[in-house]
Amino acid sequence: MENNVIVYTSQGCPYCKKVKEQLTAWGIPFEERNVSENYEYFEELQQKKIFGTPATYINNKLVLGFQEAKMRKLLNLPDDFEAPKTEAASQAKNGEIQDESGIFQSVDQKILDEVYDFVTIGGGPAGASAAVYAARGRLKTLVIDKAPAAGTLAITHKIANYPGVREELTGLELLQRMQAQAHDFGATFVRTNVLSVDFSDPEIKKLEVAEGTIKAKSVFIAVGAKAPSSKIKGEEEFTGRGVSYCSTCDAAFFQDRTVIVTGDNEEAVHEAESLSKFCKEVRFLIPTGTLKGQADLSKLETKDNVKIYKKYRVKEILGENSVEKAVIQTDQKELETWDIDGVFLYLAGMKPGTDFLKDAVSRDIEGYVNVDDMLQTNVPGVFAGGDARRTPIKQAVLSAADGAIAALGADAYVNNRSQLRPQYS
Numbered sequence: 001m002e003n004n005v006i007v008y009t010s011q012g013c014p015y016c017k018k019v020k021e022q023l024t025a026w027g028i029p030f031e032e033r034n035v036s037e038n039y040e041y042f043e044e045l046q047q048k049k050i051f052g053t054p055a056t057y058i059n060n061k062l063v064l065g066f067q068e069a070k071m072r073k074l075l076n077l078p079d080d081f082e083a084p085k086t087e088a089a090s091q092a093k094n095g096e097i098q099d100e101s102g103i104f105q106s107v108d109q110k111i112l113d114e115v116y117d118f119v120t121i122g123g124g125p126a127g128a129s130a131a132v133y134a135a136r137g138r139l140k141t142l143v144i145d146k147a148p149a150a151g152t153l154a155i156t157h158k159i160a161n162y163p164g165v166r167e168e169l170t171g172l173e174l175l176q177r178m179q180a181q182a183h184d185f186g187a188t189f190v191r192t193n194v195l196s197v198d199f200s201d202p203e204i205k206k207l208e209v210a211e212g213t214i215k216a217k218s219v220f221i222a223v224g225a226k227a228p229s230s231k232i233k234g235e236e237e238f239t240g241r242g243v244s245y246c247s248t249c250d251a252a253f254f255q256d257r258t259v260i261v262t263g264d265n266e267e268a269v270h271e272a273e274s275l276s277k278f279c280k281e282v283r284f285l286i287p288t289g290t291l292k293g294q295a296d297l298s299k300l301e302t303k304d305n306v307k308i309y310k311k312y313r314v315k316e317i318l319g320e321n322s323v324e325k326a327v328i329q330t331d332q333k334e335l336e337t338w339d340i341d342g343v344f345l346y347l348a349g350m351k352p353g354t355d356f357l358k359d360a361v362s363r364d365i366e367g368y369v370n371v372d373d374m375l376q377t378n379v380p381g382v383f384a385g386g387d388a389r390r391t392p393i394k395q396a397v398l399s400a401a402d403g404a405i406a407a408l409g410a411d412a413y414v415n416n417r418s419q420l421r422p423q424y425s
């Protein structure tokens with residue numbers, strides 16, 4: 001049976017892109033209805049009480065957000081489904097659509113046969129910068145990334161503080177510049193997930209991926225740190241029906257409405273600012289009472305339709321078909337129920353993605369990799385940096401600096417030198 005698939009998308013919505021890429025990779029034709037370009041589509045969704053994109057209808061069944069397993073199930077695709085070899089499908093499979101840059105390739109036998117001088121697990125700013133230095137230092141360099149457009153920098157929608165970059169860039173654009181630079185110096189990029197590692201052989205470190213074993217003389221662990229998956233009661237149920245994570249995607253659905261924005265980071269502040277241009281009222285809840293990093297409230301404080309609540313938390317989200325109320329814990333630890341139309345969540349608590357390392361290297365109680373001043377772990381030739389090691393501040397420029405240090409350390413290790421050799425000119 002031919003599937004009937006309709007994807008409602010909006011401009012600048014990263015999850016819409018993922019849905020389209022996944023369908024393309026599976027070779028499933030779909031009709032795209034862009035709500036930012038066509039007001040009729042926008043109204044269609046509102047009538048269905050859907051206040052977010054992507055909203056995908058597969059044979060009249062709705063999937064909100066990017067849910068690969070649910071889409072697969074509704075399309076009746078078996079787990080071992082092999083997409084037909086159309087050009088678009090193979091492009092998507094190779095990550096060329098998602099990565100746009102076309103730098104990432106899939107793991108082939110040639111890659112599995114090679115012994116790389118330097119392999120970085122993670123192609124974020126730490127991994128990409130390390131690859132620039134390593135490849136330029138003539139190390140045979142491989143960058144492995146499981147989801148090049150989903151790392152912390154890649155999903156940051158605006159970078160304003162990366163030195164030397166004055167124009168407005170998205171995190172992904174900045175990252176792709178770094179990756180392209182490393183690629184120009186000869187680094188190879190593959191898209192796959194490192195499932196486990198074996199560092200027991202001091203000469204050849206082994207990285208297990210679904211396609212086989214990748215071999216390296218030195219390794220840089222640059223897997224970043226992401227949010228834990230603890231959810232607010234009602235969050236999952238109302239995602240796309242008033243719960244959102246992206247004002248660029250969904251702000252228009254909340255024109256003249258009242259929304260909660262909650263978080264304690266720069267992104268939350270920025271999103272509250274954007275929403276204040278659309279909404280009747282934005283209630284900005286800072287659960288911890290203080291903002292992280294460089295985020296500041298000065299602009300928000302000047303807006304008449306923004307109210308700031310410190311030490312207030314969203315405990316539960318309630319409604320019939322869409323969000324109608326939220327249960328709030330106040331700064332006095334009392335519970336209140338507010339009438340609201342939407343909840344925008346930016347509660348990114350950091351947790352390093354290092355579980356796959358198990359005991360191969362020493363990690364602290366929260367999973368951050370322990371390193372010395374030169375970012376070497378307890379295993380000679382294995383380095384770690386960026387958000388995957390414990391740092392007081394998490395910023396792209398610091399991760400990039402870590403990449404440089406690790407690559408120079410790896411260069412000394414691989415070439416059996418006792419001194420680091422800086423790269424001038």
Ligand SMILES: Cc1cc2nc3c(=O)[nH]c(=O)nc-3n(C[C@H](O)[C@H](O)[C@H](O)COP(=O)(O)OP(=O)(O)OC[C@H]3O[C@@H](n4cnc5c(N)ncnc54)[C@H](O)[C@@H]3O)c2cc1C
Nearest residue numbers: 122124125126146151152153194224386387394395396399
């Ligand atoms: C909301 C938000 C806004 C931010 N804004 C700014 C800002 O304005 N300016 C700034 O300087 N910094 C900002 N940061 C911080 C910055 O994004 C991070 O410090 C930086 O991206 C960390 O770099 P990284 O390379 O260590 O990790 P990441 O950027 O997270 O990259 C890690 C990569 O590793 C890959 N990976 C993970 N596990 C595996 C595996 N097992 N196998 C293969 N690949 C794997 C991931 O797919 C990912 O691409 C922001 C962070 C957040 C959360």
